[in-house]
Amino acid sequence: MHEPHRFRSVRPDGRSGGSGRPHPPSRRSLLRSAAAGSLAAAGIVTGAPGAAATSRVTGSKVRDLSGPALTGRFAAPWTDLGIPVRCPDGSMLFVCGDTFDGGGVGGPDWRSPVALRSSNAAPGSLVVDGAVGGSRAVGLVPEGHTGGTTAIPSDVFTVGPTMYMHLMRGVIYETHHTDFWRSDDNGETWQYLCQWPGGLHGGQFQQKTYAVADDGYLYVLSTAFDRDVTSGLLLHRVRQDAPGDPAAYEPWGYAGGAWAWGNPPTTVTSPRRWGEICFRAMGGGYALTWLNMSPLDIRAQFFATPTSNLFTTAEQTMIVPTVPGRETGNAVASPYGGFIIPGSGVDDLHIVVSQWYDAQNYRVMQYRVNGLDGPAR
Template identity: 70%
Template sequence: MDRPAQARRTAGPGGTSRRTALRAGLGAALGAGVLPALSGAAHAAEQPAGQHPRAIGGTKIRNVTGPDETGQFAAPWTDLGIPALCPDGSMLHVGGDTFDGGGVGGPDWRAPVGLRSGSDLGSLVVNGSVGGAHAVGLVPESHEGGTTAIPSDVFTVGDTMYMHLMRGVIFQTHHSDFWRSTDNGETWEYLCQWPGDLLGGQFQQKSYAVADDGFCYVLSSVFNREVPSDLLLHRVPQDRLGEPAAYEPWGFADGAWAWGNPATTVTARRKWGEICFRALGGKYAFTWLNMEPLSMRAQVFASPTSDLTTTPEQTVIVPTTPGNEQGNAVASPYGGFIYPGSTFDDFHIAVSQWYDDQNYRVMQYRIDGLSQG
């Protein structure tokens, strides 16, 4: 099977830099002055369609990455850290753009990378990497013309791990591609790809909930924080994950919602950051970076086809500025991936941060008071 062609991914006009693209939206949202942690009332005042997010608490547990935590694996500067439980019981944290040296933009640019730890949420210490003493890129990516390979999800079905990547200059997704590993993430086999303009670009960023009914349920959006996007839902049999034709849309047509109808947005269109969709505790949890207003949010619902327009939104992370972080207030937050092993009473997410070249990391946060409905 042919691997995705690097030559077709080119930089945009003027060669949009990673710094410019990734930080778009975050810096603008924070503004030039100090922005205090936003209250639930402040969020509610700006919400469309009658949504009134419930603000809840949280606590930083630790830095997962950084010079002290992952520098020994030539990965002092990395983000995202999407956590996946490996078949052997360990945890793989899949990072995005990763650098060695003195800060972001330093030497040895790799993406994605895999960092290893145990799976106990009370002691998530990175003690290895794919590549040993030097974390390697998990898949071929030349970064020619500014292209990169940003993970949107990593998850496990049985004894197989899967990874979804968004390829191209960041926020100019040429295509997304899909990989699998049968050796706990040490090596990855290319499976398939989807064009970046499929479904109006709203199939670029995907997150997979592994259900107990034999399906994975997939939420997707545009991967560009500055572009309003629908949120689409598909399902795919777990034994056909690498077959694009097996992805069946959920949509509204002829007066009814049904599988097989053309894909229809399942919630209000908005500007999405990172998304994470998981089956959890007999229900489903969805977390995302909300761009307007900037916050990290969660919804909990009974079924993949629940009405998200009426499901309460809960604010789990709020923005602040460097030096003013406390509780669940984070300077320049993004990511928000749910840790395997989380429960609704002990809910942990991987939160990324980037506000200068030496403050670029993944952190573990525990969210307190998450409502199940």
């Protein structure tokens, strides 16, 4: 697909201030050299930075979660990301990115984000049987796509009766700002809370993911949102009653010979080119999954506390790339995403993986991963 259109001014509600016809999503080549030099079906890939540890990891596809036959009845046959979140009512919501009707990517009725719902939230029984908006999955927030802008979700999570959603706004990979929304009706409607400038912390506060801890805090990992840019991984914390207050976010950083809260934020692991990231509290510890860009794979780390040393924590490869027609086990053509499905655990991890290699192969899928090593205790 063609290079991004230049960004036109964006108002706080995310609408473009420019004029002109909407364009299909102007993404750079989604995963350059997606399978180059990596046709392995085993989950072991090495390379710098942060070579993935040798392991017994295996994986397999459970099901497609989207596609014409599955989500076409919600006017969402073509969609991606599908960030899974358990709603207060017990259903599972999949919050998706750029979504189209018609014959493929770039078709009519471009919306982002949208939300598809499974009334059964058990990881082994997920089936999309509803959508926010009913027979037409509606855009969850105002976004006209004028000048090629869009609203890409980076995370959705639940605290008590409230759901929160973080969005990256602007032309893809030219993030003007990010904003934060809340829902008190299981994701049916969303209210704007706040926003952050795209250049904050050198752009490394654009893509955010939140772990809901049992100590009253949300722990937040963040990177730049541009797969072509090397970024650190920053850590902040915020009280669970104040995620909509930008001033309440406290950074974790290294200064004066020590790590401490309140220091200027510094990267908590080796800088690299990041795709999607997902940070979750799990089984008394924490899990981080992400799309690694070089070498291309989807990885996981498991650790005991939010401030554990990620420089030395093993990186375990869950999904490896291949070419269309050679997909088997945990080898996926043009994979991205890798969001943890609530209710799964280290010993039986279910993740949402996206795929896009042509206009008709753009979907959300569920994978099951086994053989992962949990955090050291």
